[in-house]
Amino acid sequence: MKVSLSFPFLTLKGKRGKSVYYHTKNSYCVTMREYVIPEPTINNTNFANKSANIGAFYKQVSPGYLYDLATYARSYNLEYMDPNCYYQTYSIYVRMMYALARLVTTVDLSTITPAQVVTEALPIITVAQAIDAGLLPKVPDYEYLDHTLI
Numbered sequence: 001m002k003v004s005l006s007f008p009f010l011t012l013k014g015k016r017g018k019s020v021y022y023h024t025k026n027s028y029c030v031t032m033r034e035y036v037i038p039e040p041t042i043n044n045t046n047f048a049n050k051s052a053n054i055g056a057f058y059k060q061v062s063p064g065y066l067y068d069l070a071t072y073a074r075s076y077n078l079e080y081m082d083p084n085c086y087y088q089t090y091s092i093y094v095r096m097m098y099a100l101a102r103l104v105t106t107v108d109l110s111t112i113t114p115a116q117v118v119t120e121a122l123p124i125i126t127v128a129q130a131i132d133a134g135l136l137p138k139v140p141d142y143e144y145l146d147h148t149l150i
Contacts (some may be wrong), residue, residue, distance in 0.1 A: 049110040054097055058090065060114050064147030068127040069093055075139035092136070099135040100124055114150045125149050 077086040123133035127145035
């Protein structure tokens, strides 16, 4: 049984056996419902494949590029976000990858590799190029985010 206290209301949340316990933001009571295993669909499989490949791609990126993404995330959070809500480096990276797939329709996120990005000269070789291509919003001094992907 994995059940924990949910702060700040000190209510139970979690699941046990075939039951799920949770609370909503507007009520101070705990609700229990039967846990239903969702049916796998083609969309679920496609999303899982894309997510797995995006994660594997992220692990192959150069440390300088990751540093630039982290710098961009900090600048973006200061410029656009509420102090209590902010993006992490990986969130910015995933956002950029999905924007790339919308911009370049031949890109398949379930099979993309860093070598493919370089050979096809896709606009994410540097973070500054991604910003210039409109994949990410502009932040101050983004021109200095010029470490390459690999």
